[in-house]
Amino acid sequence: MKKSMFKSLTGRLVILVLMLSMIFTTGVFAAVDVNSNDSADGTAIDTQATTDIGVQYRGHVQNKGDVPLPVGSFVTGPDELGSRGEGLRLEGLRIELTGDIPAGAGISYDVHVQNKGWQGPVSNGAYAGTTAQGLRIEAIKINLTGLDGYEVYYRGHVQNKGDIPVVDESWGWVKNGAQLGTTGESLRLESIQIKIVKTENYTALGDSITYGMSATPGSGYVNLFYNHLTSQTGNENLQLVNLGVPGYTSSQLLNQLQNDPATMAALSQAKVITISVGGNNILAPVIAGLAVAFQLDPNSPTFPADLATALAQLGAADIITAALPEIQTSVTASVTQFGTDWPQIVATVKTLAPQADIYVTTLYDPINLQDPLYAVFDPAIQTINTAIKTPGAGYKVADVYTAFANYQGSEPLVNFNWYTGNLDPHPTTAGHDVIYQCHLSAGFIN
Template sequence: MATVFSINTQIEPEKGTKMKKSFFKSITGRFLIFLLMLSMIFSTGVFAAVNSDSNESSHDTIIDTQANGDIGVQYRGHVQNKGDVPLPVGNFVTGPGELGSQGEGLRLEGLRIELTGTVPSDAGISYQVHVQNKGWMGVVENGNFAGTTGEGLRIEAIKINLTGLDGYEVYYRGHVQNKGNIPVIDDAWGWVKNGAELGTTGESLRLESIEIKIVKTETYTALGDSIAYGMSATPGSGYVNLFYNDLIGVSGNEDLTLANLAVPGYTSSQLLGQLQSDPATITTLGQAKVITVSVGGNNILAPVIATLAAAFQLDPTSPTFPTDLATALAQPGAKDVITAAMPTIQTNVTASVTQFGTDWPQIVATIKTLAPQADIVVTTLYDPISSQDPLFAVFDPAIQTINTAIKTPGAGYRVADVYTAFATYQGSEPLVNFNWYTGNLDPHPTTAGHELIYQSHLNAVVINSY
């Protein structure tokens, strides 16, 4: 494999000592300052991720409660003056049809609810009613009767839950005496869900009708590192949040939920481990309609800091490591240590970038296995350093190598080309916090940078050929 991380430490003899000092000022000196700031900004997050073999929950037992097909609901009940409904007796209303009546002043006295479709053996639906003069009655489930008959007592409220059924939620709404259709959300007839109370207690009002539906849970799942996590953006203005707000404005996505599973400091290997062994991630991806991935930057950063930890004889697992490394980098002679460590840094970064190339096809294959119907969008890495800066030549080749892997033709996902968007940006607002002149060496995107990453997601395309 071609070298992806290179610092030329050879000085031509005829240039002399003056040239050597200039070199250190332009390359090694800046590299020293850069690493000093990075150690304070990133090392805790990087090593929290690097030193964990897996997520805390990775050894939990995975219980398969995922339905294999569409799940529905049906129900029947007992209504004042009408008896058992719907007719003929024994029939069911298919959700979300109405059980009961409106405008007739008739109370709903009892009901039975059951799931339909391919229901896992341990899954079910439970429900509990609040009845006039009796209060909350016991929880029943799976078609058993809740309420009363022959006593002239009204149901006043109800709670409904799904049990042992991942990937679905139960929604319900109704019509209540003197209140009309409830709940009212944003001036419209809405829904409550998953055990919330529908109706009233203590007001002596009858529940007259109910509608119930089972909704398959769908998520927008964000995977990756601190950029996907939203670090350095104004709260709520990370690209993940911006993209989510755009998605839920599209017809059919109104109930889409956001699951941001990004972990600051994660490398490609850690993301792969998360996908393969973390139960929460596996379950969430099974519900994913849209998935975005931003990873690779720590494949470059983590080995740099790890190598420096070894060079300065520091323990990267120590809680004081960020301070210890910052102190070491500020000491006289740090330049010499860094210069001596450069070949190892180059080797380790090259190995880590090569590892990305190995991990990436497995990451994509695992995501597609867990979420075969999801729309996947992947970001390229941007370079936070100006092309005019000496450090550009240090980091950009590694970034480009990772981006080449991401932009594999025919990989079956859309690519948000953030690298190009940042490189060709003509606006006045800075896209990254990195600025030599202000002393801010945080390479994370600014809020404006996150906005451009979001726009890149909107413009993402499938790459079929170079």
């Protein structure tokens, strides 16, 4: 009886591993999904000016001379420089940054002047435009230089057009070198407002679940949580950076955090971070163990087909039976490695993004409680979840394991189903929605 049960369990494990090998060795690369609610030529979003780096400016206005008074003083962004309703042209201006400005950072600007055209960019308080020539500024472009993580927004008032730009029937903003004003229409720019906005993002870290594999496009938990975040006041301009990589283990995520410049840059601007990792610490050793047992290259693009051929040969069951103890040892070691990696992952994220709110997810078990394989995988999953749920770790825990285990709905949360032949362990679209709901109810472990 025990031998028969072992063969049945081994057979199911073989089928499961075959399917997992096809899922997790497909060579899918990292997805970097950067979304912004800004349009190319303007935005109706009322983004808030940053408090650590600002901007000030002064100018020369027809019939008024240098403004504001006293001469040499500045308007602080985003207050208005110039006039409205008086028919007076803005003839020139100076713009400079304020606050804790990094070495090499600056602001440059170029103006289009009546009868002269574009004058060429000047920077950091230099004068752009004319004086005593009776010539109007018609348009302006403004850029930041050497100041990653910030954007410059500006808007103005133009003869015969009023407040520009108009976005979604509201007075919006242009940014980062876009043209404000007109050329070829002989219309004066009468006033301008400028502000510096700190770029912030939601960075999602992890594996294929973070990536959104098996969910309807746009319905992964990362996208759902992002939509929720941007619906909140103050987050309207939040960008999404999805750095999920299918197949990543905890060690690979740690390496990404410590050595990938793009990841470090994203985290330096992160307001919210989510982390979902650990499943591959269990799955990868199983796949690697079978590769060794059958003398296959798991990195080969033909590995799934090669493994299928190997499993079909006579004596495959005996090879697997002989390999199982070593595979179990490797799984145990990989789960132990997660326990070593996890505190370093958290510490690295906090160092790179001390300003961010951090959410982490527990692993769910894709296998039904009544299935014999439940006893194979669940203890390893629980060990990883214990590490994730460390009290006082300073992050919010989205307890996906408990939510999936207690789920009473009719729609399946996981694609995995022996009886339909679907052995994909990823969440369904409904599963991603439950993971998203777990983020909404996430809390600190004390």
